[in-house]
Amino acid sequence: MSSVTAATTPATPKKPTARRSNRKFDARARGERQLPSFFLPVAYSVAKNDNYYQSQNSFGQTAFVPATIKAVNLWAEGGFVLRFKIGTNGSVWVTWLISYVVVLLFPVCLSGLVYMLSSRMLERETHQANEALMNQFREAMDNQFETMKRLNFELTWNVKVRQLLYSNKYLYYPNDFYYDLHQITQDLNLYKTSFSQIDLFYIHLAGDRLVMLPNVYRSDAFGYELLHRSEALSFERWQSLVDGRRSPGYIPAIRVTEEGTMKPTVAYISAYSSDSGEPVGANVVMIDQSRILGAVQQLELYSKGHVAILNERNEVLVSSSDEALPAGLVDRLNGQEGPFLWSDGERGYEISYVTSGSSKLKYVSIVPSRIFWEKVRLVRRVTDLSIAISVLGGLALTAFFLRKNYNPVRRLVQSLGAKSSSRRQGTYNEFHVIQEAIVGAYEEMDRLRSGMKQQRDIVRSHFIARLLKGRLDGRTPVDESLAAFGMRFDSDEFGVMALYIEDVESLAEWIPGDDRNEKLKLIHFIVTNVTEEVAGRLHRAYVTEIDETLVCLICLHPEGGDRRNEELYAIANDIRQFLSSQYRIRLSVSIGGVHRTVAGIPQAYAEALDAMEYKLVMGRDEILSYGDLRARMTEGRESGYDYPLEVERQLINYVRTGDFPKARRTLDDIIERNFASPVMPLPLARCLLFDLVGTLVKAAGEAGALPEEEAPHDAKRIERLASCETIPEMRRQMTELLRAFCEAAGAKRKRNIEESRQRAIRELAEQVSVFIDERFADPDLNVSTIGAHFGLKPAYVSKLYKDQTGEGLLERINRARLTEAKRLIREGRNSVSDVARRVGFHDVNAFIRVFKRYEGVTPGLYKESSTN
Numbered sequence: 001m002s003s004v005t006a007a008t009t010p011a012t013p014k015k016p017t018a019r020r021s022n023r024k025f026d027a028r029a030r031g032e033r034q035l036p037s038f039f040l041p042v043a044y045s046v047a048k049n050d051n052y053y054q055s056q057n058s059f060g061q062t063a064f065v066p067a068t069i070k071a072v073n074l075w076a077e078g079g080f081v082l083r084f085k086i087g088t089n090g091s092v093w094v095t096w097l098i099s100y101v102v103v104l105l106f107p108v109c110l111s112g113l114v115y116m117l118s119s120r121m122l123e124r125e126t127h128q129a130n131e132a133l134m135n136q137f138r139e140a141m142d143n144q145f146e147t148m149k150r151l152n153f154e155l156t157w158n159v160k161v162r163q164l165l166y167s168n169k170y171l172y173y174p175n176d177f178y179y180d181l182h183q184i185t186q187d188l189n190l191y192k193t194s195f196s197q198i199d200l201f202y203i204h205l206a207g208d209r210l211v212m213l214p215n216v217y218r219s220d221a222f223g224y225e226l227l228h229r230s231e232a233l234s235f236e237r238w239q240s241l242v243d244g245r246r247s248p249g250y251i252p253a254i255r256v257t258e259e260g261t262m263k264p265t266v267a268y269i270s271a272y273s274s275d276s277g278e279p280v281g282a283n284v285v286m287i288d289q290s291r292i293l294g295a296v297q298q299l300e301l302y303s304k305g306h307v308a309i310l311n312e313r314n315e316v317l318v319s320s321s322d323e324a325l326p327a328g329l330v331d332r333l334n335g336q337e338g339p340f341l342w343s344d345g346e347r348g349y350e351i352s353y354v355t356s357g358s359s360k361l362k363y364v365s366i367v368p369s370r371i372f373w374e375k376v377r378l379v380r381r382v383t384d385l386s387i388a389i390s391v392l393g394g395l396a397l398t399a400f401f402l403r404k405n406y407n408p409v410r411r412l413v414q415s416l417g418a419k420s421s422s423r424r425q426g427t428y429n430e431f432h433v434i435q436e437a438i439v440g441a442y443e444e445m446d447r448l449r450s451g452m453k454q455q456r457d458i459v460r461s462h463f464i465a466r467l468l469k470g471r472l473d474g475r476t477p478v479d480e481s482l483a484a485f486g487m488r489f490d491s492d493e494f495g496v497m498a499l500y501i502e503d504v505e506s507l508a509e510w511i512p513g514d515d516r517n518e519k520l521k522l523i524h525f526i527v528t529n530v531t532e533e534v535a536g537r538l539h540r541a542y543v544t545e546i547d548e549t550l551v552c553l554i555c556l557h558p559e560g561g562d563r564r565n566e567e568l569y570a571i572a573n574d575i576r577q578f579l580s581s582q583y584r585i586r587l588s589v590s591i592g593g594v595h596r597t598v599a600g601i602p603q604a605y606a607e608a609l610d611a612m613e614y615k616l617v618m619g620r621d622e623i624l625s626y627g628d629l630r631a632r633m634t635e636g637r638e639s640g641y642d643y644p645l646e647v648e649r650q651l652i653n654y655v656r657t658g659d660f661p662k663a664r665r666t667l668d669d670i671i672e673r674n675f676a677s678p679v680m681p682l683p684l685a686r687c688l689l690f691d692l693v694g695t696l697v698k699a700a701g702e703a704g705a706l707p708e709e710e711a712p713h714d715a716k717r718i719e720r721l722a723s724c725e726t727i728p729e730m731r732r733q734m735t736e737l738l739r740a741f742c743e744a745a746g747a748k749r750k751r752n753i754e755e756s757r758q759r760a761i762r763e764l765a766e767q768v769s770v771f772i773d774e775r776f777a778d779p780d781l782n783v784s785t786i787g788a789h790f791g792l793k794p795a796y797v798s799k800l801y802k803d804q805t806g807e808g809l810l811e812r813i814n815r816a817r818l819t820e821a822k823r824l825i826r827e828g829r830n831s832v833s834d835v836a837r838r839v840g841f842h843d844v845n846a847f848i849r850v851f852k853r854y855e856g857v858t859p860g861l862y863k864e865s866s867t868n
Helices: 018-030 092-156 159-166 176-194 220-227 235-242 289-294 300-304 374-416 430-469 478-484 504-508 516-535 564-583 598-618 626-634 645-657 660-675 682-703 708-722 727-775 783-790 794-805 809-827 832-838 844-855 859-867
Strands: 052-056 062-066 073-075 081-083 200-205 210-213 216-219 249-256 262-271 281-288 306-310 316-319 340-343 348-355 362-368 493-501 540-546 549-555 587-591
Touching: 092 159, 092 176, 092 200, 092 262, 092 281, 092 289, 092 348, 092 362, 092 374, 159 176, 159 200, 176 200, 176 210, 176 216, 200 220, 210 220, 216 220, 220 235, 220 249, 235 281, 249 281, 249 316, 262 289, 281 289, 289 316, 374 430, 430 540, 430 549, 430 598, 493 516, 493 564, 493 598, 504 516, 516 540, 516 549, 516 564, 549 598, 564 587, 587 598, 598 626, 645 660, 645 682, 645 727, 660 682, 660 727, 682 727, 727 783, 727 794, 727 809, 783 794, 783 809, 794 809, 809 832, 809 844, 809 859, 832 844, 832 859, 844 859
Parallel strands: none
Antiparallel strands: 052 062, 073 081, 200 210, 200 281, 210 216, 249 262, 262 281, 306 316, 306 362, 340 348, 348 362, 493 549, 493 587, 540 549
């Protein structure tokens, strides 16, 4: 049998022995492949008497799978399996050609992938480098423009300038104005020295129409002629910018140098605020475009493309090119910052666009796409060249190796002959020829080996069963039989264990498939392997199946010591724990005594069966040893069982009265008193249980507990009770039957009591009616009189009478009196007063009221109508 590998528990079996490894290798060599591992209780169909191999699932549980699926497996060194799945048409060299072409396509695809990754990487790096240059460009430009703002700040908050613009001093001292004006121009000369990066700056006084320059001041008209005269900037346009009504910020402008040349410049204009709303003046600070571009000429952006600076109104302040920005690009710059691709319809451009961190200026880099992607095109050319070389070289190598590798296969096919079924069917494939030859040979060997193994396993199991039953053939020595079946006894001490699988049906539900027999075979196979592995660690163990019970014959190790029973108990406990934890299999184990010599094996087997029978009948979930069971049965146990007649009569009375709690307590007391330690012999236990069944039937018969229509159902319950195999099961059935009997008896008793009560009430109502009919003429007749006569309370008598007849006592008395009164009135010989007196009324008026309430007319009218 195959061995089992355990994962945990102290009883972890050893790893599979080498006796299975050669079979596993043979299966691989034959071309058989193993099924995938599975976790129990899930299993695949069990192949009859096939080879089983170990497989562990993801939970660490060991599974056994049959090797029955054929395949052609060519084993290379290192254990790598190359599986060929070849079509039925065409030679193998076609398949190889396709394989080589597929292999050839791999470097081609790899080159394409490298190109894609390289292009993306270059694109990302190019954008990152361009972004870094733009940030560097922005930082340099922000410094330039911040210088203009700092100078504007100094001019705005100069004390003399603010006194000149906002003070009322000159209303009183008008001659000081020009003096202060001269002082301010001298201060401006100091600013010119401190801000050498500024090409020109001045302050325009709107109210006085003056322009203050370093060392000098001029009228605004002369200042325009001196500083800005050009066609691009008219005098009116210049006045509107510097009159102090608004602050245009950064704007493109023209500056006239001392040599009379015009230079494009960037002007920063900031107006002075005024509380009155009248224009005060403005600061004008200018830096030439040449100075700004000179600071970025060393950047790569400047050399590759077009660099421009735009103000918040998208006016170009600075541009590195004389060409205007492409049409439509300015509108696109109002979106999100970052690189983007833009085209004017003829050429493509890579645009990088960032915004100043200190102002609202925009820095734009415009690079033609052909320059921007120059490195990517280089990578593409290199990739195309490598792919072409790979294809040409691969085709040459394919032709060479295809010829070299096919020649040995062709010669091998020729040596195997030309009788292949593939050729007979009109198809030809070299590997099909080889496969048919190899598989045919191994299938024949496998059939022979499988047949021999089946016969050997069956005969071996039959031999173990005969050995356990003591039915060996005396003509063949035991040693020879053991050697023939690969068995060996190391000592002359033997023990036998019987194994019973609990709840087989629920366990089989976990295993897929519809064949119940195959599921049971798999479960028995697992239990057999685990038992042989656990018991075989120190001893010799052999398992067989006898009458649907697994029996393990154990030849104890000669050096085991004197505590043999304890060893067997430990083995049984390890087996139960391992199967329960790994496979959810609950096992009942009974152990026979330890006997010497082969002749004692049948006795040990019989003892194990007796212990198993007692365990199954008693239903106790434990490992039973025959020696312990025997000692407990003889210890303090007298013959017979404890069930006296008075207890039986008491149980019958409880059933008759329908008192289920007391009846159940009595039944449980009887069972506990008899089945507690010491152990009751099995025959006595059966007798006691059937005696209890007879008591219940007798009690139900005496009480008439069940009606006739429920008698068949009752008979089925008794039949089911008699067919119980275990004492706990019988006890449960007996309790249910006792409950049914008690409930039926109790219900019948309640019905009888209710019927008796209703009968007594009817008789009482009849007696009351008779009493009223006899005594209605008595004026003292009332509810109290009636209650006193019958010895009951008046209210209780009145309620019982009304519940029974639907009529109150007072109404019944009046009805009896009026019946007699109407008879007397119809006779015509009595007056109304006489009639009232004769029927029990003291007062004639009371009689008239009662008569009219019941009859609807007075007694006089009734008398007249009766006479007429």
